[in-house]
Amino acid sequence: MAALPDAPRDDADDPAGPRRVALVGRPNVGKSSLLNRLTGEDRSVVHEVAGTTMDPVHSLVTLDKEVWKFVDTAGLRRRVRDAQGAEFYASLRTASAIDAAEVAVVLIDASVPLSEQDQRVVTMAVEAGRGVVIAMNKWDLVDEDRRWQLDKEIDRDLARVQWAPRVNVSARTGRAVDRLAPALRTALAGWEQRVPTGRLNAWVAEVVGATPPPARGGKAPRVLFATQADTRPPRFVFFTTGFLEAGYRRFLERRLREDFGFAGTPIEVSVRVKERRAR
Numbered sequence: 001m002a003a004l005p006d007a008p009r010d011d012a013d014d015p016a017g018p019r020r021v022a023l024v025g026r027p028n029v030g031k032s033s034l035l036n037r038l039t040g041e042d043r044s045v046v047h048e049v050a051g052t053t054m055d056p057v058h059s060l061v062t063l064d065k066e067v068w069k070f071v072d073t074a075g076l077r078r079r080v081r082d083a084q085g086a087e088f089y090a091s092l093r094t095a096s097a098i099d100a101a102e103v104a105v106v107l108i109d110a111s112v113p114l115s116e117q118d119q120r121v122v123t124m125a126v127e128a129g130r131g132v133v134i135a136m137n138k139w140d141l142v143d144e145d146r147r148w149q150l151d152k153e154i155d156r157d158l159a160r161v162q163w164a165p166r167v168n169v170s171a172r173t174g175r176a177v178d179r180l181a182p183a184l185r186t187a188l189a190g191w192e193q194r195v196p197t198g199r200l201n202a203w204v205a206e207v208v209g210a211t212p213p214p215a216r217g218g219k220a221p222r223v224l225f226a227t228q229a230d231t232r233p234p235r236f237v238f239f240t241t242g243f244l245e246a247g248y249r250r251f252l253e254r255r256l257r258e259d260f261g262f263a264g265t266p267i268e269v270s271v272r273v274k275e276r277r278a279r
Contacts, residue, residue: 018060018069019188022097024125025107026117027075030137033171034107035059035072038180064181071097076121098124102232103131103187103264105180110168111141114153122161126266129233131187132164133264135180140170163190163257165264187264192231195260201225204238207255213240213248224274235268244271 023031038061057072073094098104104125108118125132142150154166165183169176195203208223221242229235238244238252249269256267 018067019103019184020069020071020101021184022071022073022101022104022125022130023107024073024094024098024104024121025075026115026121029075029107029109030171031072031075031107032057034135034137034169034177035061035070037171037174037177038063038070063184064178066181068181068184071101073097076117076124095124095128098128098130101130102191103133103184104128105133105135105184106164107135107137109138110136110150111138111146113149114157119157122158126161129266129268131184131191131233131264132161132266133180133183133187134158134161134164134166136166136168137171139168139175140173142168163263163265183264190262190265191233193234193260193262193265194231195228197227200228200236203259207252207259211251213244216242216245221273233265233268234262235270237270237272239272239274241274243273 023035025031035057039059059070059072061068061070074091076091076094106118106122106125108114122132122134136150158164165186167176167179167183169180171177204223204226213221213223219242221240221244223244224239224241226236226238229237236252236256244252249271253267253269256262256269
């Protein structure tokens, strides 16, 4: 041990380093092809057989005069706990790559119907608290009929991430890949956004005054004040006199997005009930 060099500095949270982006999606949606297109080199093996990539492939990519650190990950066929053998360990490495990233670019094959696995990958990125960009790949294979059907599928299956920037790209032709950088910056800006406490509580008074929380057990809880406890992703804590129903918390999240933006990032809303002091 004495002969080994010192451990390198952990710069995972170094703001001066390249912003970290994970390319995620189910197998054969074009993650490796997109990385190769972005780098201009054959960094990742591409084959028509799904599941070619098993280990994360890290690459520095210059987009719009800025250096980004992209990670090409293994395609996720199923939940990590349901995977077996090499697929299980590849899924674990993909999950670790998402946790280490700041933004997840979720690639979806636009030429075929959205699948349950597409939704699982989106959920995985959201639950990890990363910024999210949806990249609809293989757009060169999408005709007018497919576009009409795809719009319906997006409204139905991706309704919970309407806040995520969406880019229609083609890794094969290079179509619109230059639009990824602005979408990534939008997601990062929302991910790091903070609302000043004074402005937030003025907003709380206005929103709660217009639409108070529903009564629970015959008595409506009062929202006393709120604070933004954290960023990356934004976390809000509402201090109340009683429990707020899940529907009302979703209402608060929706109004936060309408009034403050937070494009490209999940928002966490929690409630802290103020206990009554014993007399």
